[in-house]
Amino acid sequence: MSAVPPTLSLLFILLTLSPITSSHSPTTCIIGSGIGGASVAHFLRHYSHSGPIHIFERNDVVGGRMATVTIAGDTFEAGASILHPKNYHAVNYTKLLKLKAKSDESDESVSLGIWNGKEFVFKTIEISSRFSIIRSIVGFVNSVRMLVRYGFALFKMNQFVEVTVDSFLKYYQALESRPIFGTVEEMLKWAGLYNLTTRTLHEELTDAGLSSLLIDELATVITRINYGQSVSISGLAGAVSLAGSGGGLWAVEGGNWQMAAGLINRSDVALHMSEEIESISYTRSAYELNSTRGNSYKCDVTVVATPLDELDISFNPVISIPDRKLQHTHATFIRGLWNPAYFGFNYVTDIPELVGTIESSDLPFTCISILKKHSEKDMTYKMFSRQPMTDVLLDQIFSARNETIRIDWGAYPHYHSPEKFAPFMLDDIHLYYVNAFENAASTMETSAVAAENIARLIISRSSSKPLSISSDPATSGSIISELHSDL
Ligand SMILES: Cc1cc2nc3c(=O)[nH]c(=O)nc-3n(C[C@H](O)[C@H](O)[C@H](O)COP(=O)(O)OP(=O)(O)OC[C@H]3O[C@@H](n4cnc5c(N)ncnc54)[C@H](O)[C@@H]3O)c2cc1C
Ligand SMILES: *[C@@H]1O[C@H](CO)[C@@H](O)[C@H](O)[C@H]1NC(C)=O
Ligand SMILES: *[C@@H]1O[C@H](CO)[C@@H](O)[C@H](O)[C@H]1NC(C)=O
Ligand SMILES: *[C@@H]1O[C@H](CO)[C@@H](O)[C@H](O)[C@H]1NC(C)=O
Ligand SMILES: *[C@@H]1O[C@H](CO)[C@@H](O)[C@H](O)[C@H]1NC(C)=O
Ligand SMILES: *[C@@H]1O[C@H](CO)[C@@H](O)[C@H](O)[C@H]1NC(C)=O
Numbered sequence: 250m251s252a253v254p255p256t257l258s259l260l261f262i263l264l265t266l267s268p269i270t271s272s273h274s275p276t277t278c279i280i281g282s283g284i285g286g287a288s289v290a291h292f293l294r295h296y297s298h299s300g301p302i303h304i305f306e307r308n309d310v311v312g313g314r315m316a317t318v319t320i321a322g323d324t325f326e327a328g329a330s331i332l333h334p335k336n337y338h339a340v341n342y343t344k345l346l347k348l349k350a351k352s353d354e355s356d357e358s359v360s361l362g363i364w365n366g367k368e369f370v371f372k373t374i375e376i377s378s379r380f381s382i383i384r385s386i387v388g389f390v391n392s393v394r395m396l397v398r399y400g401f402a403l404f405k406m407n408q409f410v411e412v413t414v415d416s417f418l419k420y421y422q423a424l425e426s427r428p429i430f431g432t433v434e435e436m437l438k439w440a441g442l443y444n445l446t447t448r449t450l451h452e453e454l455t456d457a458g459l460s461s462l463l464i465d466e467l468a469t470v471i472t473r474i475n476y477g478q479s480v481s482i483s484g485l486a487g488a489v490s491l492a493g494s495g496g497g498l499w500a501v502e503g504g505n506w507q508m509a510a511g512l513i514n515r516s517d518v519a520l521h522m523s524e525e526i527e528s529i530s531y532t533r534s535a536y537e538l539n540s541t542r543g544n545s546y547k548c549d550v551t552v553v554a555t556p557l558d559e560l561d562i563s564f565n566p567v568i569s570i571p572d573r574k575l576q577h578t579h580a581t582f583i584r585g586l587w588n589p590a591y592f593g594f595n596y597v598t599d600i601p602e603l604v605g606t607i608e609s610s611d612l613p614f615t616c617i618s619i620l621k622k623h624s625e626k627d628m629t630y631k632m633f634s635r636q637p638m639t640d641v642l643l644d645q646i647f648s649a650r651n652e653t654i655r656i657d658w659g660a661y662p663h664y665h666s667p668e669k670f671a672p673f674m675l676d677d678i679h680l681y682y683v684n685a686f687e688n689a690a691s692t693m694e695t696s697a698v699a700a701e702n703i704a705r706l707i708i709s710r711s712s713s714k715p716l717s718i719s720s721d722p723a724t725s726g727s728i729i730s731e732l733h734s735d736l
Contacts, residue, residue: 283313450487
């Protein structure tokens with residue numbers, strides 16, 4: 250067969266390598282309707298990106314790991330439940346979408362106990378929080394018992410968290426002073442957070458002067474609740490986890506998933522529900538996405554907004570990312586009554602309302618909390634464990650069980666130090682990966698922050714002509730040219 254004429258092959262190379270030009274508005278396809286995918290769509294529109302946006306969601310609901318569960322007529326968060334007061338994207342989404350925030354300012358208090366499998370090594374009288382699996386360091390610190398057991402190192406733990414949260418706030422700086430990041434490492438280094446991913450939380454807290462009692466008990470209880478893992482997670486994931494135990498925590502009334510639903514609704518998105526993408530192939534200068542429904546979509550830009558670790562999407566050409574294991578958290582919801590004898594007590598009222606646990610191989614669960622007291626003998630509980638809870642085990646812990654719901658979450662990465670990161674750009678063209686950032690920490694807000702960066706990355710790499718993809722040059726031209734000046 251005759252060879253392709255040189256000019257044609259050159260043209261072909263130019264076509265495949267050239268950025269998406271203004272000759273047509275680029276079609277963007279996003280896989281996943283969680284907070285990450287919804288945020289990419291939102292920020293693409295916010296920074297004046299025209300062109301169709303498709304979101305594919307394999308489930309029949311949007312929101313991903315933000316989901317509610319209804320047990321005996323009451324609805325509770327089943328996955329991501331709490332937000333930090335400085336989660337500014339979530340704060341803005343809530344305002345923008347006219348959702349209601351329910352905050353942690355309540356007179357109701359909750360008692361905390363640390364269970365080692367045989368006895369409670371520690372019990373507070375009360376910590377003030379209405380949220381179920383909520384642990385207020387502020388409340389803790391104010392607790393005399395807490396101070397007696399752990400000493401003033403509690404304040405050093407607080408300090409460690411505050412310094413980290415302050416560094417994270419750099420991601421909310423104005424566009425002019427905030428670069429677009431091509432890699433997770435670069436993004437973390439810029440904010441001064443990278444080093445925290447190279448050491449364990451245990452090492453960081455030891456260096457910060459915390460006693461091993463505080464690390465092995467309180468800090469461990471918190472990392473187990475938030476990430477299902479021990480203090481051997483990275484310092485950064487650990488700091489984020491501990492930050493989820495401060496004051497002022499909040500949630501979206503009616504369910505955090507409404508943030509994703511609302512963002513998608515107002516971003517002019519073609520939403521494809523119950524449609525799972527099974528292959529992504531780059532052919533003839535576009536991505537071809539095939540779904541389990543037998544449909545095929547052409548996309549100029551493709552964004553993976555879900556962890557790839559347990560998916561078998563086939564990529565052509567193949568991509569390579571570091572191995573990552575997801576930590577599975579089994580969430581079990583129970584309507585009934587727990588059994589005081591299991592905890593060595595005579596009365597139900599002796600059991601702390603939040604039971605945290607230390608790291609021990611013979612503990613069958615990570616935490617149990619009361620979500621709602623219907624009466625003294627009828628309550629709704631939420632329980633986390635690393636393994637599924639068997640009926641036999643539940644029947645030991647609960648004396649009455651009218652309803653049980655089990656959810657197995659591929660919850661968040663299994664954290665290590667030093668942490669390895671997948672790239673934001675899965676190829677040299679326009680295939681992006683929001684959840685590469687989850688190795689830093691996995692929260693609703695970190696997904697939004699990573700998504701905002703990806704949206705800027707897409708816009709800056711999609712056109713050599715700054716204004717060509719802007720629908721309203723008067724207002725948005727400056728933003729896009731600034732995006733370019735940053736690269
Ligand atoms: C039990 C639990 C508790 C948590 N607690 C908190 C908390 O209190 N606060 C907090 O901030 N964070 C918490 N998190 C973490 C938080 O839920 C996540 O970090 C965040 O929701 C991730 O959002 P995402 O959009 O990146 O991914 P996801 O929410 O996982 O969204 C990915 C979506 O992609 C879809 N999908 C996957 N593959 C395909 C495919 N091939 N085709 C089409 N669609 C596909 C999935 O169905 C899913 O809807 C918790 C997580 C769990 C599991
Ligand atoms: C939130 O909204 C306010 C007001 O519109 C804006 O000034 C601020 O930059 C926004 N914050 C983030 C993180 O986007
Ligand atoms: C991170 O660690 C490197 C190497 O140990 C060091 O040079 C650098 O100053 C540290 N950065 C921060 C922000 O602590
Ligand atoms: C979508 O937004 C419109 C207003 O912009 C609102 O009327 C409608 O209820 C919203 N739909 C959903 C499903 O949120
Ligand atoms: C995707 O679907 C198209 C059209 O049905 C088909 O030609 C193509 O081979 C499929 N690609 C993959 C990787 O299955
Ligand atoms: C369980 O259900 C039975 C029958 O409906 C009811 O009488 C009982 O009060 C319930 N108990 C609890 C703990 O919910």
